[in-house]
Amino acid sequence: MNNEVEKVIVTVHGVGDQTRFATLQQTVSQFCQYHGEVAAVPLGNFHTVGTSPATSPGTPPPMPALVLSAPYPPELRKFAFAEVYWADIARKVAEEKYTLEDVAPWVRTIVSRVRMNDLSSQKLTADDQHRIEQVLGEMLQTIGVLERLCFLADKLGLFSFDLKKVLVDYADDVQIVAEFRDEGQRIGKVFAGRMEAIAEEFPRAEIYLIAHSEGTVVSLLGLLNSICHPEGSKWIRNVRGFMTFGSPIDKHLILWPELFQGFSCPSGPPRDKPIEWRNYYDFGDPVGFDLDTAREKFVAPPGWQGIFDFSADHDHGFARYPLPGKAHVDYWKDPEVFGHFIQQVVYKEEKVKPKPLGKSYAEPPASKTLSRAISWAGPYVGGLVLLFCAVLVLYNAAYGAIRPSGSPTEQTAVAIRGTLDEDPIKTFPSVAAITCLLAGLTVAARIPRLTNLRRWHLLGFAVFLLSIFANRLITCASDGSGWRTCLIDKTIEGVFGFSMAGIAIVVLATVYLVSRFKPAWGTRALLVPGGLAVAYVLYHHIKVQLGAMTNARFELHHLWPLLMAAAVFLYLWWLVALLFDLVFVWHRYIRYAGEGQYLSLPSSREAWNQQRRGSGGTIPTTLRTSS
Numbered sequence: 191m192n193n194e195v196e197k198v199i200v201t202v203h204g205v206g207d208q209t210r211f212a213t214l215q216q217t218v219s220q221f222c223q224y225h226g227e228v229a230a231v232p233l234g235n236f237h238t239v240g241t242s243p244a245t246s247p248g249t250p251p252p253m254p255a256l257v258l259s260a261p262y263p264p265e266l267r268k269f270a271f272a273e274v275y276w277a278d279i280a281r282k283v284a285e286e287k288y289t290l291e292d293v294a295p296w297v298r299t300i301v302s303r304v305r306m307n308d309l310s311s312q313k314l315t316a317d318d319q320h321r322i323e324q325v326l327g328e329m330l331q332t333i334g335v336l337e338r339l340c341f342l343a344d345k346l347g348l349f350s351f352d353l354k355k356v357l358v359d360y361a362d363d364v365q366i367v368a369e370f371r372d373e374g375q376r377i378g379k380v381f382a383g384r385m386e387a388i389a390e391e392f393p394r395a396e397i398y399l400i401a402h403s404e405g406t407v408v409s410l411l412g413l414l415n416s417i418c419h420p421e422g423s424k425w426i427r428n429v430r431g432f433m434t435f436g437s438p439i440d441k442h443l444i445l446w447p448e449l450f451q452g453f454s455c456p457s458g459p460p461r462d463k464p465i466e467w468r469n470y471y472d473f474g475d476p477v478g479f480d481l482d483t484a485r486e487k488f489v490a491p492p493g494w495q496g497i498f499d500f501s502a503d504h505d506h507g508f509a510r511y512p513l514p515g516k517a518h519v520d521y522w523k524d525p526e527v528f529g530h531f532i533q534q535v536v537y538k539e540e541k542v543k544p545k546p547l548g549k550s551y552a553e554p555p556a557s558k559t560l561s562r563a564i565s566w567a568g569p570y571v572g573g574l575v576l577l578f579c580a581v582l583v584l585y586n587a588a589y590g591a592i593r594p595s596g597s598p599t600e601q602t603a604v605a606i607r608g609t610l611d612e613d614p615i616k617t618f619p620s621v622a623a624i625t626c627l628l629a630g631l632t633v634a635a636r637i638p639r640l641t642n643l644r645r646w647h648l649l650g651f652a653v654f655l656l657s658i659f660a661n662r663l664i665t666c667a668s669d670g671s672g673w674r675t676c677l678i679d680k681t682i683e684g685v686f687g688f689s690m691a692g693i694a695i696v697v698l699a700t701v702y703l704v705s706r707f708k709p710a711w712g713t714r715a716l717l718v719p720g721g722l723a724v725a726y727v728l729y730h731h732i733k734v735q736l737g738a739m740t741n742a743r744f745e746l747h748h749l750w751p752l753l754m755a756a757a758v759f760l761y762l763w764w765l766v767a768l769l770f771d772l773v774f775v776w777h778r779y780i781r782y783a784g785e786g787q788y789l790s791l792p793s794s795r796e797a798w799n800q801q802r803r804g805s806g807g808t809i810p811t812t813l814r815t816s817s
Contacts, residue, residue: 191391195257196268197536198388198395202381204403204436208277213522217400218256218271220528225266226545255391265542270392274384276377276408374449381412382423389425398431398536403477403518406437411449413465414488417497420458430463431535432498435470435521436478443483455493466535467500470527470555473509474517474565476776480505506530506554509562514569514776526555569773573766577632578625580762584724585621587755588731623664624690630657631694632767635701635716639709640774654698658691693723713767721760728752 199221203213219229255272388397401409413432416423442449471478482505489500510524511517521527529544529551544551630653637650697719704715711718 191393192257192270193392193394194268195270195392195395198255198270198272198392198397199536200272200274200385200388200397200399202274202399202401202405202409203277204401204405208275210275210277211273213402214256214271214273216522217528218258220522220525221269221271221532222262222266223525224529224532224544225263227262227266255388270388270395272384272388274381274405274408276380276405279373279376279380377408378411378415381408382415385412385416385425386423389428395428396430397425397428398433399429400433400531401437402434402521403436404438406434406439407442407449409434410439410484414450414453417456417458418453427461429465431531432465432467433470433531433535434467434481435527436475436518437469437471437481438477438479439481440479440483443487450487453488456497461496464496464499466538467498467504468531468535469500469505470521470531471505471507472511472517472520473507473562474511474514476515477518480507508555509557509565510555512561512564512568514565517565524555526551530554566777569769569776573769573773574625574629576762576769577629577766578621580759580766581624581628582621583762584728584755584759585617585624587752588728591732591749591752619664619667623661626657626660626664627690627694628763630654630660631698631720632716632763632770633657634698635705636767636770637774638702639705640771641778654694658694661691690727693727697723713764716767717760717764720763721756724756724759728756 199217201214201217215229222229255270257270258266260267385397399409399413409432413426413429416426420426469481471480481500482502485500485502485505488494489498510526511520513520529549530553533542533544533551543549634650634654637646641647697716700719701715704711704719708715
């Protein structure tokens with residue numbers, strides 16, 4: 191028993207292969223930084239401090255709490271730091287590869303759950319459900335490809351992040367917490383047992399919970415269980431603060447309401463002070479969002495007043511981290527997020543200011559303009575650059591396939607150099623012009639698959655027309671043609687003639703028809719007619735070049751480099767299409783959800799309000815959770 195400690199900080203980790211005490215170490219580091227101290231606490235210190243004997247044979251001893259000592263200042267020595275570690279339960283189930291459901295079929299059950307629970311104002315038809323399943327399946331394919339790109343970025347020393355592992359681990363842990371009753375109860379017992387041990391060791395200390403990701407669900411369930419069934423829960427009276435970040439609590443409330451059925455009303459004497467709840471989420475986080483549904487259920491209803499202090503002003507959203515997906519784990523290294531909670535909640539009464547002097551976290555974490563711009567525009571720019579590379583590969587191979595007469599060595603050199611034999615100043619605009627046209631075609635072809643709203647279809651078609659204009663504009667600038675002749679006369683001629691712009695229109699019309707009558711084709715609806723169009727353009731190019739060059743020839747053995755380049759081009763184009771799908775869904779359904787109907791689905795807040803009024807409402811949170 192320790193009566194000198196005044197505050198206990200309890201960390202509840204999130205999803206994945208969590209190392210014991212690793213998240214707690216990061217929490218200690220943030221508290222030390224707030225007090226202007228260097229966090230010199232190696233991971234091994236957490237394993238060796240004050241261990242207690244096991245409660246029964248075959249069970250691990252309770253995890254110790256760390257109390258900092260000299261040379262740390264007196265303010266830090268009043269803290270104890272502890273962790274609720276539950277990853278071993280989840281990982282044991284995940285390692286039993288025949289227990290958990292694979293992600294793709296599990297996503298289909300999430301869509302079916304929305305349909306069965308009648309969460310739609312316009313009930314999901316079979317076509318709607320099939321469309322959502324296909325889109326989510328393609329997004330899972332994209333994430334698999336992004337995993338390889340992240341691997342390359344790691345090898346290049348740019349950044350290290352395993353996006354697919356985070357999302358797959360998240361899906362696995364959600365299954366365990368929400369759908370596996372026995373394992374979920376075991377996790378709940380681990381949480382309750384740890385909190386009881388903390389209350390016994392520090393009976394006079396205030397308790398502050400800091401929870402991340404799925405750990406926020408574990409923590410809330412533990413809090414609600416003790417609030418509604420307080421018998422034997424001594425620790426709940428000491429809880430003063432609750433910090434959640436990257437939290438999917440709202441998704442669990444909507445998709446797994448059975449988890450919260452037993453928590454209708456608090457029991458026991460009223461609290462002298464409410465639990466100060468603060469939530470933080472980045473717009474680039476695929477898991478964490480605002481918790482308005484949680485407020486509707488556990489803050490606003492009669493009987494819950496005075497339990498949680500969690501108004502809309504305490505739900506802090508921002509754009510601080512540039513890389514979408516990686517934002518889910520970037521909170522741990524953000525002193526603004528932790529500093530705000532420490533100053534506004536942990537030190538709410540003591541008014542201890544952060545060091546160095548002059549620093550203040552009185553205002554919630556603000557968005558960063560550069561991070562917001564990169565997070566929004568970066569994926570589109572990256573896709574455009576990738577498409578440019580694809581066109582450059584094919585463009586270079588097409589010119590390299592036309593080889594002059596001469597020795598085999600000279601022919602091979604021409605094939606390798608390709609467009610390098612041309613003026614590079616002319617090569618770049620030619621590739622850029624084709625890239626613009628393909629980008630517009632991709633946008634116009636994919637948007638109808640992602641939404642039923644006609645205004646988005648019209649926007650996609652407008653982007654396509656703009657890409658034709660950009661194609662001609664770049665061409666005019668590069669060949670020095672007259673502006674009127676090039677932009678007006680040749681554009682009209684190109685659209686109605688069987689030039690590249692005309693071929694793009696034919697491909698787009700074909701994609702619309704195929705997508706309508708063969709929706710299961712997915713990206714093949716774009717790549718099959720697009721591939722045929724590319725084959726025709728290459729054939730036409732080779733034919734024209736052979737007619738214009740007297741000493742050039744094309745033989746069958748010249749074909750294989752061109753076929754390889756075409757395969758690379760189609761693969762990269764396929765990846766760009768999938769990336770566009772992922773980014774579009776990300777921005778419209780996830781990051782900026784709530785601005786209207788997409789995929790015939792109303793916004794999360796609108797749907798929840800309709801459900802409370804008894805009229806239902808389909809919730810794009812399905813897409814949020816599954817993606």
